[in-house]
Amino acid sequence: MKPVRILLVSPVFHGYWNAMSTALERRGHQVTVHCYDAAGPFNQRLGNKLLHELPEKWRPVKVEQKLTDRALAALNAAGPDVVVLVKGDQLGPDWWQALDERRIPRVTWLYDELRRMRYTPEQLRNAGPIASYSRQDTESLTEQGIEARHVPLAFDDSVPVPRIREDHISFIGARYDSRENLLRELAASAVPVKAYGRTWSRHPFDVLRTRQFSSAGIPVGRDMARAEAYGVMQGSPATLNLHGDQDGFTMRTFEAAGVGALQILDRADVDSMYDVGDEVLVFESAEELVELCRRALLDGHWAQRIRMAGQRRTLEQHTFGHRIATLEELWG
Incomplete structure (x- = not known):
């Protein structure tokens, strides 16, 4: 595939965004990363901690708007050819509207079950094509006419593995x-x-x-x-x-x-x-x-x-x- 400019929009979640960015770059793409739930100053870090201890469906709409505004700023700054979104159910309607207005190709990779996320059926249609680690969700989405493919998770072979002796x-x-x-x-x-x-x-x-x-x-x-x-x-x-x-x-x-x-x-x-x-x-x-x-x-x-x-x-x-x-x- 011809190399393109990619905006990778991902949660911080154990740094897996780095594994994806590295894999994209290895295939020749130019990658900009935006971690939409990254914490900033102490008060933001504290709020971020409380945010992530809540079930995702219960997180306040005000938080969703802040995350969405930050993601839109990253989109404007990067001017990508393609957006690769990981999970992303915390981003609001303004995000999807911006992608549609600019006709930016996108793919959304889900590493969790839909029942644990806050996507609406309309948002799922905007998010597609969808790559899901869940076979059941992939089948359900396909039945709804949404382009979806089962894509399992993966191993990050870019991380050096230290030698550790563990007898247990x-x-x-x-x-x-x-x-x-x-x-x-x-x-x-x-x-x-x-x-x-x-x-x-x-x-x-x-x-x-x-x-x-x-x-x-x-x-x-x-x-x-x-x-x-x-x-x-x-x-x-x-x-x-x-x-x-x-x-x-x-x-x-x-x-x-x-x-x-x-x-x-x-x-x-x-x-x-x-x-x-x-x-x-x-x-x-x-x-x-x-x-x-x-x-x-x-x-x-x-x-x-x-x-x-x-x-x-x-x-x-x-x-x-x-x-x-x-x-x-x-x-x-």
């Missing part, structure tokens, strides 16, 4: 009751397991900000930058990927395999992207998970074979570069 089976993610109960079962079965994240952390600052005053009763660590999280997954005997009520597969699915970790998931439908048993592992019960973890701790040759195969598949099919190629087809 690792889990990195939010603390939910179902996850906590499962990790407790592992620990009770003498499987060394450690959970990372601010809702697990016992650091006083994290306890105060998350109001998680009770301990999970297992070893825990604080929230980490992505590079460090990559290193922990890679350096663990195995790393767990435990989903909640998501329809799509989280970024972790591709990151764990991409860094060469031995990934154990709770979803058999991952077989649409990886060979189960050869590239990733899947469990259906706590007892099966215990057995897989024990083997991971004891059988290094078996684990290494799966690690290498999962990493190879990821680098061949599941990087941000691969996803950008699909987005190009949609905006083209």
Whole structure:
């Protein structure tokens, strides 16, 4: 595809905008980035924190207008040929009207389910073409006559992975009751397991900000930058990927395999992207998970074979570069 000037409009969300920008630039495009929910001075950072702790559907209209005005200013300054929007349901009608008036090609990439966002049917039609990580949403949008394609999330292969030794089976993610109960079962079965994240952390600052005053009763660590999280997954005997009520597969699915970790998931439908048993592992019960973890701790040759195969598949099919190629087809 001929290189174009792109305005990438994205939430800050763990810096994935940087992975997308890098992938776009690798394909020859000139990229300007606008993070529409980036915080500024202290009062804005505090407001931003409160904003993100509210369910997205409940965020005030006044906030939406501020985010929209900032995005419009970025649009005016960049004068792009194409707009790549990530999520973007916090942007109001003025944003979509500006894109329509200027006839700017666009594509919107959704990494969350529509039921958790505040898009109206009219906005979804303006946002299209849509790339969604959710197969169910993709089917629903297509049935409504909206151009949509299932585009999974990806691995950011531009991040250097530090060498980190982790002797526990690792889990990195939010603390939910179902996850906590499962990790407790592992620990009770003498499987060394450690959970990372601010809702697990016992650091006083994290306890105060998350109001998680009770301990999970297992070893825990604080929230980490992505590079460090990559290193922990890679350096663990195995790393767990435990989903909640998501329809799509989280970024972790591709990151764990991409860094060469031995990934154990709770979803058999991952077989649409990886060979189960050869590239990733899947469990259906706590007892099966215990057995897989024990083997991971004891059988290094078996684990290494799966690690290498999962990493190879990821680098061949599941990087941000691969996803950008699909987005190009949609905006083209």
